[in-house]
Amino acid sequence: ETGVTQSPTHLIKTRGQQVTLRCSSQSGHNTVSWYQQALGQGPQFIFQYYREEENGRGNFPPRFSGLQFPNYSSELNVNALELDDSALYLCATRRDRENIQYFGAGTRLSVL
Amino acid sequence: DAKTTQPTSMDCAEGRAANLPCNHSTISGNEYVYWYRQIHSQGPQYIIHGLKNNETNEMASLIITEDRKSSTLILPHATLRDTAVYYCIVRAPEGAGNMLTFGGGTRLMVKP
Numbered sequence: 001e002t003g004v005t006q007s008p009t010h011l012i013k014t015r016g017q018q019v020t021l022r023c024s025s026q027s028g029h030n031t032v033s034w035y036q037q038a039l040g041q042g043p044q045f046i047f048q049y050y051r052e053e054e055n056g057r058g059n060f061p062p063r064f065s066g067l068q069f070p071n072y073s074s075e076l077n078v079n080a081l082e083l084d085d086s087a088l089y090l091c092a093t094r095r096d097r098e099n100i101q102y103f104g105a106g107t108r109l110s111v112l
Numbered sequence: 113d114a115k116t117t118q119p120t121s122m123d124c125a126e127g128r129a130a131n132l133p134c135n136h137s138t139i140s141g142n143e144y145v146y147w148y149r150q151i152h153s154q155g156p157q158y159i160i161h162g163l164k165n166n167e168t169n170e171m172a173s174l175i176i177t178e179d180r181k182s183s184t185l186i187l188p189h190a191t192l193r194d195t196a197v198y199y200c201i202v203r204a205p206e207g208a209g210n211m212l213t214f215g216g217g218t219r220l221m222v223k224p
Contacts, residue, residue, distance in 0.1 A: 002155070002157075004155075033212075045212070099144065106154070108153075
Protein backbone atom coordinates (compact mmCIF):
# COMPACT_ATOMS: atom_id res chain seq x y z
CA GLU A 1 0.00 0.00 0.00
CA THR A 2 1.64 3.21 -1.20
CA GLY A 3 -0.96 5.70 -0.02
CA VAL A 4 -1.32 7.00 -3.58
CA THR A 5 -4.87 6.79 -4.92
CA GLN A 6 -5.89 7.35 -8.52
CA SER A 7 -9.36 7.79 -9.96
CA PRO A 8 -11.10 6.58 -11.94
CA THR A 9 -9.58 3.14 -12.43
CA HIS A 10 -10.90 2.83 -15.98
CA LEU A 11 -12.25 5.35 -18.44
CA ILE A 12 -13.52 5.23 -22.01
CA LYS A 13 -13.55 8.37 -24.15
CA THR A 14 -13.93 9.15 -27.82
CA ARG A 15 -11.47 10.92 -30.06
CA GLY A 16 -11.53 14.71 -29.64
CA GLN A 17 -12.93 14.67 -26.12
CA GLN A 18 -11.20 15.97 -23.00
CA VAL A 19 -10.37 13.95 -19.88
CA THR A 20 -9.32 14.69 -16.30
CA LEU A 21 -7.53 12.09 -14.21
CA ARG A 22 -7.02 12.49 -10.48
CA CYS A 23 -4.39 11.51 -7.94
CA SER A 24 -4.27 11.92 -4.18
CA SER A 25 -1.34 11.16 -1.91
CA GLN A 26 -0.19 11.28 1.66
CA SER A 27 0.46 14.40 3.67
CA GLY A 28 3.91 15.81 3.01
CA HIS A 29 4.29 14.36 -0.49
CA ASN A 30 5.06 17.68 -2.17
CA THR A 31 6.23 16.29 -5.51
CA VAL A 32 3.94 14.54 -7.97
CA SER A 33 4.88 13.10 -11.33
CA TRP A 34 2.67 11.70 -14.06
CA TYR A 35 3.61 8.92 -16.45
CA GLN A 36 1.99 7.37 -19.52
CA GLN A 37 2.41 3.65 -20.13
CA ALA A 38 1.37 2.25 -23.49
CA LEU A 39 0.64 -1.44 -23.74
CA GLY A 40 3.82 -3.52 -23.61
CA GLN A 41 6.12 -0.58 -22.87
CA GLY A 42 7.68 1.01 -19.82
CA PRO A 43 6.18 4.17 -18.30
CA GLN A 44 7.11 7.45 -20.00
CA PHE A 45 7.48 10.67 -17.98
CA ILE A 46 4.88 13.35 -18.78
CA PHE A 47 5.58 16.08 -16.21
CA GLN A 48 6.28 16.84 -12.58
CA TYR A 49 4.82 19.33 -10.11
CA TYR A 50 6.42 20.62 -6.93
CA ARG A 51 4.51 22.87 -4.55
CA GLU A 52 1.87 23.54 -7.22
CA GLU A 53 4.34 24.57 -9.95
CA GLU A 54 5.40 22.50 -12.97
CA ASN A 55 9.16 21.97 -12.76
CA GLY A 56 9.87 19.26 -15.29
CA ARG A 57 8.30 18.01 -18.49
CA GLY A 58 8.86 15.10 -20.85
CA ASN A 59 8.27 14.95 -24.59
CA PHE A 60 4.50 15.47 -24.50
CA PRO A 61 2.48 18.16 -26.32
CA PRO A 62 0.79 21.09 -24.53
CA ARG A 63 -2.60 19.40 -24.69
CA PHE A 64 -1.29 17.39 -21.71
CA SER A 65 -1.54 19.69 -18.71
CA GLY A 66 -1.71 19.37 -14.97
CA LEU A 67 -2.53 20.92 -11.66
CA GLN A 68 -1.36 20.30 -8.13
CA PHE A 69 -3.38 21.43 -5.11
CA PRO A 70 -2.36 22.34 -1.55
CA ASN A 71 -4.07 19.23 -0.19
CA TYR A 72 -1.53 16.93 -1.96
CA SER A 73 -3.93 16.03 -4.75
CA SER A 74 -3.30 16.59 -8.43
CA GLU A 75 -4.90 16.32 -11.85
CA LEU A 76 -3.79 15.36 -15.32
CA ASN A 77 -5.83 16.91 -18.12
CA VAL A 78 -5.67 15.79 -21.72
CA ASN A 79 -7.45 17.80 -24.42
CA ALA A 80 -8.36 16.75 -27.95
CA LEU A 81 -7.91 13.07 -27.24
CA GLU A 82 -6.26 10.94 -29.90
CA LEU A 83 -6.39 7.18 -30.35
CA ASP A 84 -2.72 6.93 -29.33
CA ASP A 85 -3.55 8.44 -25.94
CA SER A 86 -4.99 5.06 -24.96
CA ALA A 87 -2.71 3.94 -22.13
CA LEU A 88 -2.29 3.40 -18.41
CA TYR A 89 -1.69 6.75 -16.70
CA LEU A 90 0.35 6.58 -13.51
CA CYS A 91 0.83 9.10 -10.75
CA ALA A 92 3.90 8.97 -8.49
CA THR A 93 4.57 11.06 -5.40
CA ARG A 94 7.42 11.58 -2.99
CA ARG A 95 8.33 13.55 0.11
CA ASP A 96 10.91 16.32 0.18
CA ARG A 97 14.50 15.01 0.43
CA GLU A 98 13.37 11.41 0.00
CA ASN A 99 14.70 9.51 -2.97
CA ILE A 100 11.77 7.14 -3.46
CA GLN A 101 8.73 7.66 -5.66
CA TYR A 102 5.53 5.85 -4.77
CA PHE A 103 3.14 4.95 -7.56
CA GLY A 104 -0.61 4.64 -7.66
CA ALA A 105 -2.37 1.76 -9.39
CA GLY A 106 -3.08 3.90 -12.44
CA THR A 107 -6.02 4.88 -14.59
CA ARG A 108 -6.53 2.92 -17.78
CA LEU A 109 -7.80 5.23 -20.51
CA SER A 110 -9.27 3.88 -23.71
CA VAL A 111 -9.87 6.30 -26.58
CA LEU A 112 -12.25 5.03 -29.27
CA ASP B 113 20.42 9.76 -16.88
CA ALA B 114 22.54 6.75 -17.78
CA LYS B 115 20.97 4.06 -19.93
CA THR B 116 20.55 0.56 -18.62
CA THR B 117 20.53 -2.82 -20.34
CA GLN B 118 18.56 -5.75 -19.01
CA PRO B 119 17.67 -9.17 -20.40
CA THR B 120 14.20 -9.20 -21.90
CA SER B 121 13.01 -12.20 -19.91
CA MET B 122 14.10 -14.74 -17.32
CA ASP B 123 12.63 -17.81 -15.67
CA CYS B 124 13.13 -18.91 -12.08
CA ALA B 125 11.92 -21.93 -10.13
CA GLU B 126 9.75 -21.23 -7.13
CA GLY B 127 11.79 -21.22 -3.91
CA ARG B 128 15.06 -20.58 -5.70
CA ALA B 129 16.96 -17.31 -5.79
CA ALA B 130 16.22 -15.03 -8.72
CA ASN B 131 19.24 -13.04 -9.90
CA LEU B 132 18.36 -10.19 -12.25
CA PRO B 133 21.32 -8.44 -13.92
CA CYS B 134 21.55 -4.87 -15.14
CA ASN B 135 24.32 -3.14 -17.07
CA HIS B 136 24.83 0.61 -16.65
CA SER B 137 28.30 1.18 -18.02
CA THR B 138 27.88 4.97 -18.43
CA ILE B 139 26.73 5.62 -14.87
CA SER B 140 27.99 8.86 -13.31
CA GLY B 141 29.50 9.17 -9.86
CA ASN B 142 26.41 10.69 -8.25
CA GLU B 143 23.82 8.43 -9.89
CA TYR B 144 21.93 5.86 -7.88
CA VAL B 145 20.71 2.46 -9.08
CA TYR B 146 16.98 1.91 -8.46
CA TRP B 147 14.90 -1.21 -8.93
CA TYR B 148 11.15 -1.18 -9.38
CA ARG B 149 8.83 -3.97 -10.39
CA GLN B 150 5.42 -3.96 -12.01
CA ILE B 151 2.98 -6.76 -11.56
CA HIS B 152 0.49 -7.05 -14.37
CA SER B 153 -1.84 -4.04 -14.65
CA GLN B 154 -0.62 -2.47 -11.40
CA GLY B 155 1.57 0.57 -10.75
CA PRO B 156 5.33 0.13 -10.39
CA GLN B 157 6.45 -0.89 -6.90
CA TYR B 158 9.71 0.36 -5.39
CA ILE B 159 12.06 -2.47 -4.38
CA ILE B 160 15.47 -1.09 -3.45
CA HIS B 161 18.12 1.43 -4.42
CA GLY B 162 21.82 2.02 -3.80
CA LEU B 163 24.81 4.16 -4.71
CA LYS B 164 27.90 1.96 -4.39
CA ASN B 165 27.48 -0.28 -1.38
CA ASN B 166 25.46 -3.45 -1.43
CA GLU B 167 22.01 -3.01 0.03
CA THR B 168 19.47 -5.38 1.54
CA ASN B 169 15.90 -4.93 2.70
CA GLU B 170 12.92 -7.15 3.39
CA MET B 171 12.23 -7.61 -0.30
CA ALA B 172 15.60 -8.06 -1.97
CA SER B 173 19.34 -7.52 -2.08
CA LEU B 174 21.18 -5.22 -4.47
CA ILE B 175 24.75 -6.05 -5.42
CA ILE B 176 26.67 -3.28 -7.22
CA THR B 177 30.05 -4.04 -8.76
CA GLU B 178 33.05 -2.09 -7.55
CA ASP B 179 33.30 -0.13 -10.82
CA ARG B 180 29.52 0.49 -10.61
CA LYS B 181 29.02 -0.47 -14.24
CA SER B 182 26.62 -3.28 -13.42
CA SER B 183 24.39 -4.53 -10.66
CA THR B 184 22.29 -7.56 -9.71
CA LEU B 185 18.96 -7.65 -7.95
CA ILE B 186 18.54 -10.79 -5.88
CA LEU B 187 15.20 -12.17 -4.73
CA PRO B 188 16.41 -14.81 -2.26
CA HIS B 189 13.41 -17.15 -2.35
CA ALA B 190 11.24 -16.39 -5.35
CA THR B 191 7.51 -17.05 -5.10
CA LEU B 192 4.83 -17.11 -7.78
CA ARG B 193 3.81 -13.62 -6.65
CA ASP B 194 7.23 -12.31 -7.71
CA THR B 195 6.28 -12.83 -11.36
CA ALA B 196 6.51 -9.31 -12.77
CA VAL B 197 8.48 -6.95 -14.99
CA TYR B 198 11.56 -5.69 -13.17
CA TYR B 199 13.00 -2.30 -14.10
CA CYS B 200 16.56 -1.19 -13.37
CA ILE B 201 16.84 2.62 -13.42
CA VAL B 202 19.85 4.86 -12.95
CA ARG B 203 19.20 8.39 -11.75
CA ALA B 204 20.88 11.34 -10.08
CA PRO B 205 19.78 12.42 -6.59
CA GLU B 206 16.51 14.29 -6.22
CA GLY B 207 16.28 17.77 -7.60
CA ALA B 208 14.79 19.40 -10.64
CA GLY B 209 14.00 16.70 -13.16
CA ASN B 210 12.62 14.11 -10.84
CA MET B 211 11.69 11.68 -13.54
CA LEU B 212 12.40 7.99 -13.67
CA THR B 213 13.45 6.79 -17.11
CA PHE B 214 12.07 3.30 -17.60
CA GLY B 215 13.50 0.95 -20.19
CA GLY B 216 11.95 -2.30 -21.28
CA GLY B 217 12.74 -4.16 -18.07
CA THR B 218 13.11 -7.89 -17.47
CA ARG B 219 10.01 -10.04 -17.46
CA LEU B 220 10.59 -12.55 -14.64
CA MET B 221 8.46 -15.68 -14.71
CA VAL B 222 8.53 -17.71 -11.50
CA LYS B 223 7.46 -21.28 -12.20
CA PRO B 224 6.19 -23.95 -9.80
